Amino acid sequence: xxxxELKQNNELPGKDAPIGVFDSGVGGxxxxxxxxxxxxxxxxxxFGDTARVPYGNKSQETVIRFSEQIVRFLRTFQVKTIVVACxxxxxxxxxxxxxxxxxxxxxxxxPGAREAVLATRNGxxxxxxxxxxxxxxxxxxxxxxxxxxxxxxxxxxxxxxxLVEEGLWEDPVTDEIARRYLTELIDIDIDTLxxxxxxxxxxxxxxxxxxxxxxxxxxxxxxxxxxLRELLLAHDLLRGEPPRLGSNQYQFYISDKADKxxxxxxSIIKYGILSAKTVxxxxx
Amino acid sequence: xxxxELKQNNELPGKDAPIGVFDSGVGGxxxxxxxxxxxxxxxxxxFGDTARVPYGNKSQETVIRFSEQIVRFLRTFQVKTIVVACxxxxxxxxxxxxxxxxxxxxxxxxPGAREAVLATRNGxxxxxxxxxxxxxxxxxxxxxxxxxxxxxxxxxxxxxxxLVEEGLWEDPVTDEIARRYLTELIDIDIDTLxxxxxxxxxxxxxxxxxxxxxxxxxxxxxxxxxxLRELLLAHDLLRGEPPRLGSNQYQFYISDKADKxxxxxxSIIKYGILSAKTVxxxxx
Numbered sequence: 001x002x003x004x005e006l007k008q009n010n011e012l013p014g015k016d017a018p019i020g021v022f023d024s025g026v027g028g029x030x031x032x033x034x035x036x037x038x039x040x041x042x043x044x045x046x047f048g049d050t051a052r053v054p055y056g057n058k059s060q061e062t063v064i065r066f067s068e069q070i071v072r073f074l075r076t077f078q079v080k081t082i083v084v085a086c087x088x089x090x091x092x093x094x095x096x097x098x099x100x101x102x103x104x105x106x107x108x109x110x111p112g113a114r115e116a117v118l119a120t121r122n123g124x125x126x127x128x129x130x131x132x133x134x135x136x137x138x139x140x141x142x143x144x145x146x147x148x149x150x151x152x153x154x155x156x157x158x159x160x161x162x163l164v165e166e167g168l169w170e171d172p173v174t175d176e177i178a179r180r181y182l183t184e185l186i187d188i189d190i191d192t193l194x195x196x197x198x199x200x201x202x203x204x205x206x207x208x209x210x211x212x213x214x215x216x217x218x219x220x221x222x223x224x225x226x227x228l229r230e231l232l233l234a235h236d237l238l239r240g241e242p243p244r245l246g247s248n249q250y251q252f253y254i255s256d257k258a259d260k261x262x263x264x265x266x267s268i269i270k271y272g273i274l275s276a277k278t279v280x281x282x283x284x
Numbered sequence: 285x286x287x288x289e290l291k292q293n294n295e296l297p298g299k300d301a302p303i304g305v306f307d308s309g310v311g312g313x314x315x316x317x318x319x320x321x322x323x324x325x326x327x328x329x330x331f332g333d334t335a336r337v338p339y340g341n342k343s344q345e346t347v348i349r350f351s352e353q354i355v356r357f358l359r360t361f362q363v364k365t366i367v368v369a370c371x372x373x374x375x376x377x378x379x380x381x382x383x384x385x386x387x388x389x390x391x392x393x394x395p396g397a398r399e400a401v402l403a404t405r406n407g408x409x410x411x412x413x414x415x416x417x418x419x420x421x422x423x424x425x426x427x428x429x430x431x432x433x434x435x436x437x438x439x440x441x442x443x444x445x446x447l448v449e450e451g452l453w454e455d456p457v458t459d460e461i462a463r464r465y466l467t468e469l470i471d472i473d474i475d476t477l478x479x480x481x482x483x484x485x486x487x488x489x490x491x492x493x494x495x496x497x498x499x500x501x502x503x504x505x506x507x508x509x510x511x512l513r514e515l516l517l518a519h520d521l522l523r524g525e526p527p528r529l530g531s532n533q534y535q536f537y538i539s540d541k542a543d544k545x546x547x548x549x550x551s552i553i554k555y556g557i558l559s560a561k562t563v564x565x566x567x568x
Contacts, residue, residue: 051346052336057449062335062540065564162446165341176457256346280349282566 012103013080015237018043018251019228020074021083022067025053026261027161027198028085029268031108034225035083036250036269039232041239044250045077049281051255054161056130056197060092063132067093071101072284073253080237083228084108087129087196087220091136104231109133111227112194112220113142119216120192123150126185126215128207129196131156139196153188157181157197164199165264174203178210186211194218202268252276296387297364299521302327302535303512304358305367306351309337310545311445311482312369313552315392318509319367320534320553323516325523328534329361333565335539338445340414340481344376347416351377355385356568357537364521367512368392371413371480371504375420388515393417395511396478396504397426403500404476407434410469410499412491413480415440423480437472441465441481448483449548458487462494470495478502486552536560 021032025048032046047070049055055063067089074082081104084090084097090107098105116125116139127139134154143152159177168174185193193215195201201219208217232238243249250273254261257278265273305316309332316330331354333339339347351373358366365388368374368381374391382389400409400423411423418438427436443461452458469477477499479485485503492501516522527533534557538545541562549557 051342057544058335058540158450159446162443166442173457173460176460256342260341 013078015080015232015239017078017080018045019081019083020045020047020071020077020079021085022047022049022070022074022089023086023198024049024055024088026050026165026264026268029265030198030201030219031083031085031221031224033269034221035228038225039229039238041242043239043243043247045074045079045253046251047074047253047255047279047281048261048276049255050261051281054130055086055088056132056161057158058132060132060136063089063092064096066281067097068100069281069284071097073279073281079103081105081228081232081235083224085198085221085224087112087198088132091129091133091138104235104237106224106228106231108198108220108224109138109196110142111223112196112218113139114146115220115223116192116194116218117143117146117150119218120150122189122191123147124188124190124192125150125152126188126190126193127152127154127196128157128160128181128185128193128200129154130161131158133196139194153185153190155181155185157200160203161197161199164202169203170205174206175210178203178206182207182210190215192216192218194220196220253279255279255281297362299364299516299523301362301364301521302329303365303367304329304331304355304361304363305369306331306333306354306358306373307370307482308333308339308372310334310449310548310552313549314482314485314503315367315369315505315508317553318505319512322509323513323522325526327523327527327531329358329363329537330535331358331537331539331563331565332545332560333539334545335565338414339370339372340416340445341442342416344416344420347373347376348380350565351381352384353565353568355381357563357565363387365389365512365516365519367508369482369505369508371396371482372416375413375417375422388519388521390508390512390515392482392504392508393422393480394426395507396480396502397423398430399504399507400476400478400502401427401430401434403502404434406473406475407431408472408474408476409434409436410472410474410477411436411438411480412441412444412465412469412477412484413438414445415442417480423478437469437474439465439469441484444487445481445483448486453487454490458490459494462487462490466491466494474499476500476502478504480504537563539563539565
């Protein structure tokens with residue numbers, strides 16, 4: 001990947017341009033939902049890599065290659081900024097993507113880390129995420145940059161994503177798996193828990209039940225949308241008014257046309273996603 | 285894909301050439317294990333698409349595109365035959381692959397169907413597999429070609445693959461999920477059950493416990509290796525003697541270098557896989 005490949009030769013996009021958002025699959029829609037709420041005037045182009053999902057148990061090299069293809073694809077829409085709505089990509093590929101791009105780009109890990117640091121009282125923060133995100137120690141790095149006194153306990157929860165995707169959001173099996181994953185974090189007496197994978201907000205009530213009322217749950221999507229708004233303001237890229245009717249405010253692209261995407265998306269976003277276009281992402 | 289793309293211009297490989305075997309990931313190693321047992325003189329080149337696993341919840345179009353890339357990759361080794369050690373690929377892509385290839389190719393579905401037809405006494409066969417394989421109705425098609433009187437009951441078991449990959453081979457959670465998936469097959473009074481995904485033989489004991497002693501479990505891997513031997517004999521391609529020492533009898537390639545592959549592989553195959561080479565399969 002040379003620097004010029006992610007850059008574009010044209011003038012940089014202005015405030016009317018859409019925001020590009022991507023994820024390994026559908027989880028990033030929990031971030032889209034938050035962006036829709038907090039900055040409702042923006043246009044969004046979403047890409048979910050449903051042909052190669054999941055990323056969370058793959059290597060850094062592969063995740064970087066896939067992410068660079070997706071950024072090239074999103075830039076064909078002249079997006080004004082890119083939101084990496086995936087913790088695994090934010091953990092593994094953020095530095096590589098930032099290095100080669102000339103528009104603002106934001107991930108979910110830094111905002112999530114910041115929110116957790118503000119929330120903890122006893123200085124003990126838990127992080128649940130994919131194997132990749134936990135293995136990268138990225139939350140530990142960002143949290144300790146903000147406050148080196150804080151102790152961070154990471155726990156990979158590889159079965160949560162398939163359980164969420166199978167719709168077992170409130171189910172005794174998910175309860176049991178959550179108990180196995182979370183018990184050691186309870187024993188360590190954390191007071192703040194980062195939901196470090198964009199799928200996990202969908203089983204928030206299960207996590208809450210198992211971890212107890214005394215622990216603050218941090219969903220990085222909220223803080224990501226807030227920081228995205230600030231970023232757009234700082235670059236004079238925030239849209240002042242809603243797009244005109246019929247201007248296709250939200251567009252969804254996926255790499256595999258499984259009908260499941262639309263069903264799943266509609267259960268996350270109230271907007272009503274009627275269709276998603278398929279794209280061969282390997283060609284980018 | 286034109287016909288010439290999967291074909292090669294050179295002379296066809298002879299009996300000393302390796303067998304190419306592939307799967308979406310690690311499950312196909314249960315087929316490799318069976319080939320090693322039944323025709324131990326053969327050389328094998330295995331490819332597992334660990335960068336894009338799983339295939340079982342993806343679309344036919346995507347599965348065909350991925351499979352064609354893999355066949356092109358395997359043909360660079362001058363393989364004499366190809367074993368599609370994945371039910372999803374056998375269900376979705378077999379016709380496309382067969383159409384464009386000039387060496388023998390064999391999947392796992394036809395052999396599995398044949399073995400089940402020979403096993404059933406009451407003419408009621410169950411199939412458990414991925415969503416893709418069940419949706420394709422491919423087992424129904426092949427079984428009814430052999431015997432149109434037989435009734436086939438398919439059940440997609442999407443959580444089995446992640447449970448196997450997380451090592452929960454004997455676990456109360458896997459028991460509970462198995463009960464949910466299998467209860468309706470028990471109620472229907474099947475006497476034969478096809479393990480229609482190459483991961484499932486690894487949780488055979490759980491399936492046995494839930495389904496009871498009265499049901500014959502069919503592992504297509506056994507019959508696939510048997511038919512592969514016949515196929516090689518028929519084409520005069522069966523190796524008569526073992527390869528000389530140090531000739532690299534078994535080679536393993538994957539598309540993502542997750543260490544997990546080697547650990548998982550060694551738990552399936554006694555051979556002792558020390559390493560696997562990584563290849564960028566999208567370039568094929």
